[in-house]
Amino acid sequence: xxxxILAGLAAIGASSIVxxxxxxxxxxxxxxxxxxxxxxxxxxxxxxxxxxNFGNEGTLQTILYQLxxxxxxxxxxxxxxxxxxxxxxxxIEAIPITARLVNWSPKNPTLRVVRKACIGVPGxxxxxxxxxxxxxxxxxxIVPGTGLLTDFCGLWGxxxxxxxxxxxxxxxxxxxxxxFVSVGAGPIYGTLxxxxxxxxxxxxxxxxxxxxxxxxxxxxxxxRKDKDQVNPDLVFSFPEALIPTQDSKKNRKxxxxxxxxxxxxxxxxxxxxxxxxxxxxxxxxxxxxxxxxEYDVRLLSGDLRDVYVRQELKxxxxxxxxxxxxxxxxxxxxxxxxxxxxxxxxxxxxVATRFHNVLFAFLCNKPVISIAFHHKCESxxxxxxxxxxxxxxxxxxxxxxxxxxxxxEANASKVKVKIKDKVGEFRAILxxxxxxxxxxxxxx
Numbered sequence: 001x002x003x004x005i006l007a008g009l010a011a012i013g014a015s016s017i018v019x020x021x022x023x024x025x026x027x028x029x030x031x032x033x034x035x036x037x038x039x040x041x042x043x044x045x046x047x048x049x050x051x052x053n054f055g056n057e058g059t060l061q062t063i064l065y066q067l068x069x070x071x072x073x074x075x076x077x078x079x080x081x082x083x084x085x086x087x088x089x090x091x092i093e094a095i096p097i098t099a100r101l102v103n104w105s106p107k108n109p110t111l112r113v114v115r116k117a118c119i120g121v122p123g124x125x126x127x128x129x130x131x132x133x134x135x136x137x138x139x140x141x142i143v144p145g146t147g148l149l150t151d152f153c154g155l156w157g158x159x160x161x162x163x164x165x166x167x168x169x170x171x172x173x174x175x176x177x178x179x180f181v182s183v184g185a186g187p188i189y190g191t192l193x194x195x196x197x198x199x200x201x202x203x204x205x206x207x208x209x210x211x212x213x214x215x216x217x218x219x220x221x222x223x224r225k226d227k228d229q230v231n232p233d234l235v236f237s238f239p240e241a242l243i244p245t246q247d248s249k250k251n252r253k254x255x256x257x258x259x260x261x262x263x264x265x266x267x268x269x270x271x272x273x274x275x276x277x278x279x280x281x282x283x284x285x286x287x288x289x290x291x292x293x294e295y296d297v298r299l300l301s302g303d304l305r306d307v308y309v310r311q312e313l314k315x316x317x318x319x320x321x322x323x324x325x326x327x328x329x330x331x332x333x334x335x336x337x338x339x340x341x342x343x344x345x346x347x348x349x350x351v352a353t354r355f356h357n358v359l360f361a362f363l364c365n366k367p368v369i370s371i372a373f374h375h376k377c378e379s380x381x382x383x384x385x386x387x388x389x390x391x392x393x394x395x396x397x398x399x400x401x402x403x404x405x406x407x408x409e410a411n412a413s414k415v416k417v418k419i420k421d422k423v424g425e426f427r428a429i430l431x432x433x434x435x436x437x438x439x440x441x442x443x444x
Contacts, residue, residue: 041443042075043067044138044176046097046167047146048159050082051089051336052304055356056146058235058337063144063181064090065239070438079134079141079167081158089336095134097158097167098127131170139443140177141167144234145210149185151193161188161196168200177442178203181433182210182234184376186217198223206437210234211379231433232383232426235359242338243363244345254330255290255405256344256361257283258300258352259309260373275394279353279371280309284316285398286351286405291325298330298347300340302354349408351401353393355380362423367408367415371396384422386415 045063048056060078067074076093080086083094135141148164155162171178180201188194201207201223208229209215215230287297299310310331317326334340341360344350350361353371358380361368368386370377373393381390389408391401408415 040073040075041071041140042077042138043071044077044079044135044141046079046141046143046148046164047081048148049078049080049086049094049146051085052082053146054302054334054337054340055235055354055359057089058238058356058360059145059233060086060090061337062234062238063142064092066234066237066434067438070434077134077138097163099130128166128170131167132174135167135170135174135176138171138174138176140179140437141171142437143168143178143180143183145181145183147184149183149188149197151188151190155190155193155196161193161200165196165200168203172203177205179206179437180204180208181206181437182208182231182430183214184210184233185214186375188221194221197221201225205442208433211376211383213375213379217375229433231429233356233359233380234430235356235363236423236426237430237434238363242341244342246345246364250296250346252294252296252328253348254296254298254346256298256300256347256350256352256366257287258302258350258354258357258361259283259306259313260302260353261305261309279393279396280313280316282396282398282401283313284320286401287313287317287329288320289398289402290405291321291328296328296330298332298343300343300347300350300352300357301334302340302352302357304335306334306354349405349412351405362419365416365419365423367412367419369401369404369408371401383426385418 045060047060049060051057064076067076078086078090078092078094079097080094081097083096086092086094143164148159149161151161154160157163168178185197188197197218198221201218202225207225208231209218210231210233212230215228218224290297299313301307301310314326314329314331317329332343334343337360340357341364344357344361344364344366347361347366349368350357350366351369351371352358352361353373355374355376358368358370358377362384367389369389369391370381371393372378372381372390378387378390381387389404391404
């Protein structure tokens with residue numbers, strides 16, 4: 001009876017696994033079936049990976065590259081919010097963080113209660129079993145950032161705090177090493193969310209945070225471990241071979257303007273949100289100043305959803321600019337990390353809101369102004385010793401942004417030297433972290 005149940009669970013779990021095409025899988029050595037080869041290490045990554053957010057995708061790309069450097073033959077599985085996109089982009093096996101068992105979402109309130117009682121609760125037991133089956137042969141589960149330790153999008157969804165706790169606990173049940181590397185945290189508004197975060201982190205074999213402010217935030221909610229490390233964001237170790245050089249064939253200087261759809265409380269935003277409206281208005285005024293002073297403006301994105309904020313900004317400018325000036329606003333699709341880096345490389349200075357737009361600009365050695373919406377932005381600029389070019393989104397004024405821009409341009413040469421030195425320093429720190437987490441002693 002028990003064997004039959006486990007077999008059924010395994011079959012259901014297998015049906016949710018998304019695998020790369022046959023051509024993307026390496027053949028076994030010497031024609032020997034894989035189960036007869038020497039056992040390879042199996043590593044799982046957990047995160048908000050669905051190819052829509054380029055910061056998260058850059059993180060996955062980076063950690064995969066570093067894993068292959070240390071363990072080129074390791075098996076990899078990604079536990080993600082968008083397994084189909086993960087397989088298509090990275091050609092690795094992927095499974096959903098939380099599988100959808102029944103495709104039925106009734107609108108009737110009574111039927112919703114029936115669905116939760118008859119399908120939701122029993123289905124969650126099945127998901128726990130699936131997570132066990134997914135991790136029972138995994139050597140290490142790595143959580144590489146991706147903005148998981150917050151409840152601004154809720155507790156229970158695929159990227160919610162409940163699931164990070166569930167998978168962390170299951171990793172320990174399966175005797176799988178649990179590693180949080182260079183993660184950020186906050187905001188966490190609810191008591192239950194804070195409990196999930198503290199429980200998940202307490203289960204880890206290794207923890208590091210991407211900045212001091214994250215450690216301080218976790219201490220403020222009652223979580224403190226003295227042996228934890230503070231190491232830079234993993235994207236600082238993005239493969240250097242994939243970072244493009246600047247195209248110097250330009251008639252005018254170009255300013256990259258990185259936009260962000262949601263702001264303010266770092267929660268679900270609305271177009272009527274006061275902070276958001278003021279943010280767009282001041283950016284529009286700054287763009288008009290840049291165009292009047294012979295700069296071209298290139299709109300940059302950090303997420304596929306940012307297409308809407310680009311449209312809103314252009315709508316604000318449409319009645320204020322001539323057709324000629326509107327044509328000097330470059331708005332090209334951004335569909336991948338590589339695409340974004342190429343566009344950043346074509347700029348001279350970057351003004352950005354999203355955290356990883358700022359970080360990608362540093363990788364391309366571009367002077368940057370950060371419009372900070374979260375403590376991580378302030379921490380990043382402080383770590384780069386460029387705090388004077390960090391502006392609070394809640395107090396954003398066009399004149400203040402223009403003043404900061406003029407100062408940055410005047411000091412661009414010195415700033416670029418500082419950026420280059422800091423990026424090199426952070427790469428070296430992350431190299432030591434990779435040596436530690438990928439050490440063979442973890443897998444004995």
